[in-house]
Amino acid sequence: MEEKKRLRNRKIVVRDFFGDGDHLYEDQLGWTKREKREARSLVSKEIFEYEVVTVGLNLAFYYVDNDTFYGIHTESLPIEVKVLPRDTPDSPYINSQCKGDTHARGEVVFSCRDSKELWDGVKIDDKTLEEVLNRSLIITLN
Amino acid sequence: MGGNGSYSKEFGGVKPQDRTHYETEYKIEGHKVLVLQENPSHDKIIMNSNSRNPIYLFASADKKTGKLTISGIGIYKNNKLVESIDLKFDSNGNVLPFSKTEDGSHSHNWFEVAPGIIGRKSYDKSNHKPIKQKYQKLIDKIVDFNKKGKIWKKRKD
Numbered sequence: 001m002e003e004k005k006r007l008r009n010r011k012i013v014v015r016d017f018f019g020d021g022d023h024l025y026e027d028q029l030g031w032t033k034r035e036k037r038e039a040r041s042l043v044s045k046e047i048f049e050y051e052v053v054t055v056g057l058n059l060a061f062y063y064v065d066n067d068t069f070y071g072i073h074t075e076s077l078p079i080e081v082k083v084l085p086r087d088t089p090d091s092p093y094i095n096s097q098c099k100g101d102t103h104a105r106g107e108v109v110f111s112c113r114d115s116k117e118l119w120d121g122v123k124i125d126d127k128t129l130e131e132v133l134n135r136s137l138i139i140t141l142n
Numbered sequence: 143m144g145g146n147g148s149y150s151k152e153f154g155g156v157k158p159q160d161r162t163h164y165e166t167e168y169k170i171e172g173h174k175v176l177v178l179q180e181n182p183s184h185d186k187i188i189m190n191s192n193s194r195n196p197i198y199l200f201a202s203a204d205k206k207t208g209k210l211t212i213s214g215i216g217i218y219k220n221n222k223l224v225e226s227i228d229l230k231f232d233s234n235g236n237v238l239p240f241s242k243t244e245d246g247s248h249s250h251n252w253f254e255v256a257p258g259i260i261g262r263k264s265y266d267k268s269n270h271k272p273i274k275q276k277y278q279k280l281i282d283k284i285v286d287f288n289k290k291g292k293i294w295k296k297r298k299d
Contacts, residue, residue, distance in 0.1 A: 019205060034186075055261035057187070075250070077265045096205060103230070103245070115265070142187040142214075142226075 013064050017137075018095045029064065030134045035141070044130045045119055051141055053115045060084060060100035060140035063132055066125055067094075070109070070132075071102030071140075078113050081122050082106040100140035163188060166201070166210065166294050170283050173197040175212060177294060187226060189252075189260045191218040199284065201294075208293040212284045215277065222260050223252045227273055229281065235289050237281055240272040249273050 010025045017024035031047045039050035051057050052074060060071040069084040083106040086097040110122045122129040168175040178186065178200050188198065200214035215227040227249045230238040238246040249271045255261035263269045273281070 050259075054255055054259060055189075056255065056263065057261075074265055075270055076267060079265055093205070103228070113265075140186075 014094060016093060019093050022093075024064070024095075024137060029137055031138065035138075044133060048119060048129070048133070049116075052118065056115075057141045058102040059138065060098075060102050061133065061136040061138045062094070062098070063124065063136045065127075065132075065135050069098040069100065069139075070124070070136075071100070071104070071106070072118065072122075073102040074115055075103075078111040079115055079118065080108045081110040081118070082108045095137075095139075098139070102140065163200075164294075168210070168287070168292060170199060170212075170287055171280055173199050173280070175199045175201050175210065175287075177201050177203050177210070187214070187223070188216060189223050191216075191221050191223075193218070194221060195219050197280075203294045208295065210292045210294050211288050215280070215284075222254075226250050226252065226262075227277065227281075229284065231285075231288070235285060237285055242270075247273055 010027060012023045013026050013029065014024040016022065031044065035047050035051060036042055039047040041047055041050070048059075052059050052072060056074055058071065058073050058075065060069065062069050069086065070081060071084045072081050073079065082102075082104075084098050084100065084102070084104055085106050087099050087104075088097050091097045109124065110118075112118060112121055119129055122132075124132045127135075163176040163178050166175045166177055173196065176188070176198050178188075187200070191198065196218050198216045198218070199212045200216060201210045201212040203210055213229050213231075215229070216223055217225040217227075228247060230245065230247045232238055240246045240248055250262050250269050251271070252260050252262045255263075
């Protein structure tokens with residue numbers, strides 16, 4: 001009964017995001033438990049700095065509030081934050097529309113030569129990177 | 143690491159949201175084909191291995207058909223990722239060659255960036271490398287595997 005109540009109280013942010021009846025829920029947004037454990041932190045900035053700056057991973061995410069896939073590509077200079085193209089835009093499920101490959105070419109919304117500039121420098125729709133990631137599904141860290 | 147069988151079923155096994163990957167029933171040249179993108183929220187490279195010096199082949203599975211596509215290779219030494227290969231394909235499923243503009247297949251080295259932390263030297267052009275010739279035979283077999291349209295049937299825990 002408690003489990004059913006818990007499931008009923010989950011807030012859907014995008015219906016059928018992964019498939020028919022397979023929704024994207026608010027509790028799936030932002031950093032996962034695994035990233036928090038790896039970074040040994042609950043602080044978004046510290047997790048970002050661990051995964052993207054220290055380990056050096058590329059990051060791709062789907063920002064719910066403007067229905068856009070973004071990628072932060074750290075493999076080369078300048079580091080680019082870009083809109084990722086939808087590889088299969090005709091797919092009925094948003095999750096399947098973009099591979100989350102940050103190598104893909106796309107509109108660059110921010111660039112810098114030092115990953116430490118990313119956290120404070122990136123703004124999407126006047127929102128900070130922290131605000132954006134809190135409202136995003138992280139789809140790639142590699 | 144979260145792979146199949148690494149936790150006792152008596153303790154409930156590995157929760158889906160905690161998994162890093164799933165093992166498929168497939169191997170190429172003895173190397174396991176792993177699905178990374180089963181968890182809908184994640185495609186994350188595996189930084190450590192249970193085996194000492196394995197090579198893992200990273201695949202994604204089409205959500206509708208279950209068709210597997212291998213697009214990455216991880217090479218591990220002493221349980222740590224030391225090299226990764228990103229494979230890019232053309233519309234016919236053939237591997238694109240290395241390109242300095244990053245459109246092609248390439249490899250990266252990984253090492254200890256801080257005590258106990260494996261990472262790569264990001265934004266280092268010298269760490270965007272051509273793939274070593276010794277992996278060519280394996281890559282040819284990966285291309286064949288992808289073209290055969292192998293289906294992944296997820297094992298229930």
